[in-house]
Amino acid sequence: MAERIIILGSNGQIGTELVAALRKKYGQAQVVASDIRKPQSVAGDTPFELIDVLDRKALHLLFTQYRPTQVYLLAAVLSATGEQHPRQAWDLNINGLLNVLDLSMEYAVKKVFWPSSIAVFGPHSPKTDTPEYCTMDPTTVYGISKLAGERICEYYHNRFGVDVRSIRYPGIISWKAAPGGGTTDYAVHIFHEALKHNTYACFLSADTTLPMLYMDDAIRGTLALMDAPADQICIRSSYNITGTSFSPAMLAGAIRRHLPDFTITYVKNDPRQAIADTWPSSINDAEARRDWNWSPRYGLAEITADMIVNLKKTTNGKSI
Numbered sequence: 001m002a003e004r005i006i007i008l009g010s011n012g013q014i015g016t017e018l019v020a021a022l023r024k025k026y027g028q029a030q031v032v033a034s035d036i037r038k039p040q041s042v043a044g045d046t047p048f049e050l051i052d053v054l055d056r057k058a059l060h061l062l063f064t065q066y067r068p069t070q071v072y073l074l075a076a077v078l079s080a081t082g083e084q085h086p087r088q089a090w091d092l093n094i095n096g097l098l099n100v101l102d103l104s105m106e107y108a109v110k111k112v113f114w115p116s117s118i119a120v121f122g123p124h125s126p127k128t129d130t131p132e133y134c135t136m137d138p139t140t141v142y143g144i145s146k147l148a149g150e151r152i153c154e155y156y157h158n159r160f161g162v163d164v165r166s167i168r169y170p171g172i173i174s175w176k177a178a179p180g181g182g183t184t185d186y187a188v189h190i191f192h193e194a195l196k197h198n199t200y201a202c203f204l205s206a207d208t209t210l211p212m213l214y215m216d217d218a219i220r221g222t223l224a225l226m227d228a229p230a231d232q233i234c235i236r237s238s239y240n241i242t243g244t245s246f247s248p249a250m251l252a253g254a255i256r257r258h259l260p261d262f263t264i265t266y267v268k269n270d271p272r273q274a275i276a277d278t279w280p281s282s283i284n285d286a287e288a289r290r291d292w293n294w295s296p297r298y299g300l301a302e303i304t305a306d307m308i309v310n311l312k313k314t315t316n317g318k319s320i
């Protein structure tokens, strides 16, 4: 049977690239992109449906119309924006997920993907080589909603048999679409500013090391998880995965290999620093490697080279 796939939140940093990858794999018509706003370029970008995942009725209609075999729920409020609007972040991140899980059960959707985040960890989690299972005391509403979401995903799997799969994404670096409202966004902004102005004012301190993943790896990993046989998926909350870890100073050093005059300054007292300080600096992803053969391809040098080549080609260094 042909797959029919719905991506909810298709305009974001991950959605933009996941839609393209899924259309390549399954065919354009099989993949319905959907978001609360129209995409910037609608031409050729069909099928597309406007949808608010909190609108249960509209979501119901969408499921009735397309009878999806797979659903990817990417609509979310991220860590920094969540601190400005905690109630909305909780509402979208939790009730959006519950709506999708309920409908997936009702419509016997074969597989559901929902992303979690390194934000599920907190100040009492091990800081380095953070394992899959450990103390988790997230301090942001985003992290709290992701941890609750992980528990509810596992619950829907165990209790109702929903085949839901999830990855705890670290910071994701990409050049096609901008990230929105996260703490790790600096690692994308820095490239745009480097190419445009040869300098960047970073909102995290020089030595704030965070786990990161290049988009190519993130998409490849997501498709691998979704392709794995159900009985190999031992974790129904969410899998740790990581690409590499670096600090702003290390990233600036890697950029300087391509742009020798690049400079970086550090802005103190940004609220995102306090968020980053509670997150792991590196992640242990042994379970993902064991269960579905996860392994990243891009390290710091490869990410930097690929970002610069592509941004030079596509934007001429203009900010997105």
Ligand code: SER
Residues within 6 Å of the ligand: 078, 079, 080, 116, 117, 118, 119, 142, 169, 170, 171, 172, 181, 182, 183, 184, 185
């Ligand atoms: N990139 C996300 C954020 O910074 C982490 O999941 O909020």
